[in-house]
Amino acid sequence: MDSLLKHMVDMTGHRDHAMLDLSAVAAVQELAGAQHTRVLSLAAVGPARYLRARASVDDGGAPRLEDEAGPGETLEAYPELAACLAAQGARAEAEQAGRHTMWVPIWRGELAATILEIARAAPFTAAEIHTIDGIVGVYRNFRNLLEYSERDSLTGLLNRKTFDDQLARMLQCAAEQESPLPGQPERRQKGTGHEQWLAVVDVDHFKLVNDRFGHLYGDEVLILIANMLQSSFRAHDRVFRFGGEEFVVLLRSTTLENARRIIERFRAGVENHHFPQVGTVTVSVGFTCIKPYDSPVVTLGHADQALYFAKTHGRNQVCHYDQLVADGLLATVASNDTAEFF
Incomplete structure (x- = not known):
């Protein structure tokens, strides 16, 4: 007992x-x-x-x-x-x-x-x-x-209300994995390359879907994409619907190569899926590493910048914020005033 x-x-x-x-x-x-x-x-x-x-x-x-x-x-x-x-x-x-x-x-x-x-x-x-x-x-x-x-009532994904708490936990986890201050014990094995990641997903031309086929088919597209998000990512990753056609994924400890592979597999899965009545639908994705001492606004802003780059350079692609900055295609900023999350 x-x-x-x-x-x-x-x-x-x-x-x-x-x-x-x-x-x-x-x-x-x-x-x-x-x-x-x-x-x-x-x-x-x-x-x-x-x-x-x-x-x-x-x-x-x-x-x-x-x-x-x-x-x-x-x-x-x-x-x-x-x-x-x-x-x-x-x-x-x-x-x-x-x-x-x-x-x-x-x-x-x-x-x-x-x-x-x-x-x-x-x-x-x-x-x-x-x-x-x-x-x-x-x-x-x-x-x-x-x-x-x-949960979001339409898709069954985690809703926006739960995102702040989940991201705060991941930021705390990332901080705990950082190298200790002088005199403090080592808290993780260096060189693993495992980080936390945040990806922002946006359905391309979703307004045209609603305008052409109606909101019922638009809702069906969102439900199907939500199902594909859940099946594409790992069981302990977290997938959120932010509202409208926007989704956010928090990927727990993994490498850059694995994060990119998982996200790209999801993007290709959407592109190759036949949506009833609608046909082909694509998504654009921007993702970034979750750095322990960045605020949630900065982290979201970085992912949103990468997403904006993807949508203004052809759509239907995955863009990594840090790679865009390293290649000189984006300027490093503390936050993104054009982000639609706040």
Whole structure:
């Protein structure tokens, strides 16, 4: 009982989705005696649905956030889970080669974008299922509260209201990774090249889409692009809708080459996607490194400058602020008065 209460307190003490996921897998792993536990995201890309791990824990290990990019595994690879979702069921179970797996969808109305997966050698007893249901109930209710206050109603992405807090956390993280002052201990291994990144995405000629096809098709374009953003970036990156046709992505610790590759893959995916009725849609992207002692206004201004350069030099491209400055194509400024974010 003490362990259960401790996990419940830990789960409800977070205001961050990633930390809540870690608390949930830790609680289920211990209390269900599992060998492996994962929190999975379920996302649609066109007619197909994909599963991608957000957090996981193995027997004897520490809970961890997953660093997956790309859409993940197809739902078709999990027929028991697919049947459960089609029937809006409470759980699905399967046994293969002596490994028993249970999937518990986290329903929000008629939608289940999050699924808990629990695997172990022994079958699940009625008492263990009862305990799991209790943990899942707390996790579901608290997650839904966070979702309600943090999500954009059209796309399901994080909304503008949550951006400031998320960026402040990344700035703090970047500051903690900086080299220490003289006399202070070293806080990270130098030379890894891992940084935090901010990307601003804008749909090219979106007003023409609304004017030509109507706002319903315009909204569908935004929803599809939001789905592509979620499937293109890693589970622990953060994607926001700023309003209109503007989106912002916070990429957690990664290299410049990897950040550019992920962003470019998303841009190409949009260009090659056929949007119903509308046809071809493209996006322009500007991105910048999040420097620990820059203010949020300066960081956004840099990304917005890179985006403005992309849109005024042909659109449908990805521009890196620091590279533009190094090439003499942009002048370094403290902030961008033309930015539309404030």
